[in-house]
Amino acid sequence: MTEPKSLLRLDNITKNFGAIEALRGISFEIKRGEVVALLGDNGAGKSTLVKIISGGLEQSGGKVIFEGEERNFSSPAEAKAAGIETVYQDLSLCTNVDVVANFFMGREIVKRFLGIPILQEAEMEAAVAKAMANAGTKIPSLRTNVEHLSGGQRQAIELNRFVHWGGKLVLLDEPFAALGVEQTRRGLEMIKRIAAQGIGVVIITHIMAQAFQVADRIVVIRQGKVAGNVLRTQTSPDEVVQMITGGAIHGEAIPADAQETQKSLQQH
Ligand SMILES: Nc1ncnc2c1ncn2[C@@H]1O[C@H](COP(=O)(O)OP(=O)(O)O)[C@@H](O)[C@H]1O
Ligand SMILES: [Mg+2]
Structure with missing residues (x-):
């Protein structure tokens, strides 16, 4: 047992x-x-x-x-x-989009308005901010493209995303x-x-x-x-x-x- x-x-x-x-x-x-x-x-x-x-x-x-x-x-x-996941430094991030987009890659929050899908940017950003805060991670702006972030910050994004998605x-x-x-x-x-x-x-x-x-x-x-x-x-x-x-x-x-x-x- x-x-x-x-x-x-x-x-x-x-x-x-x-x-x-x-x-x-x-x-x-x-x-x-x-x-x-x-x-x-x-x-x-x-x-x-x-x-x-x-x-x-x-x-x-x-x-x-x-x-x-x-x-x-x-x-x-x-x-x-x-x-269960092995987290590598930045291997699975898309560097040409921002932190929020990386967090939600393929899992975006979308609501339909008159049949047109609209990304819920504010809601997604708030969720990412919360996840980062739980881990004590500070990133200047969640709207920064990942290419401008350091190795340590990229690793933090990977780890926090992992935790956020269960x-x-x-x-x-x-x-x-x-x-x-x-x-x-x-x-x-x-x-x-x-x-x-x-x-x-x-x-x-x-x-x-x-x-x-x-x-x-x-x-x-x-x-x-x-x-x-x-x-x-x-x-x-x-x-x-x-x-x-x-x-x-x-x-x-x-x-x-x-x-x-x-x-x-x-x-x-
Ligand atoms: N794909 C592989 N083919 C053959 N031998 C391997 C392979 N991967 C690891 N080994 C061997 O298995 C042993 C353990 O390797 P590894 O797990 O990489 O050790 P560590 O990560 O502790 O340095 C070593 O003798 C290594 O040469
Ligand atoms: Mg090894």
């Missing part, structure tokens, strides 16, 4: 690419309103896992249980219809890779506010400080397996680095390659 607040449960997910075992039995759970940071070295299997959750790849074995039901999404569109679980794969310090800080704040509205968030990051700033729980993937699943308040960056590298915690010798990775992680 999954408890009522469970949003997504992964049960023994495996994925093979030919002879490569990318995922070797991944199980963990994401609750509504919870931010889970997914950490792990390059090649650990993080992106593969996120693609399986969001319908971009089919698992070789195991179950994806969403809102208590086993689901097998055969495309990202199918996952999106169920409320999104339930959002997946973010290295969302701040192209953003500066201040935009990243705002992005992390926005994620917390979105989670506070009951949305589940999975964020892949290789920057330990970001994970500790935003996550309720940290799940570490190492060589296709869960190497750690801990509450952020009950762990430390050092301990998470040990999980990522497989380095010893109690004074055992740490292999040379793991020492290298530990050094690079601590530089962030």
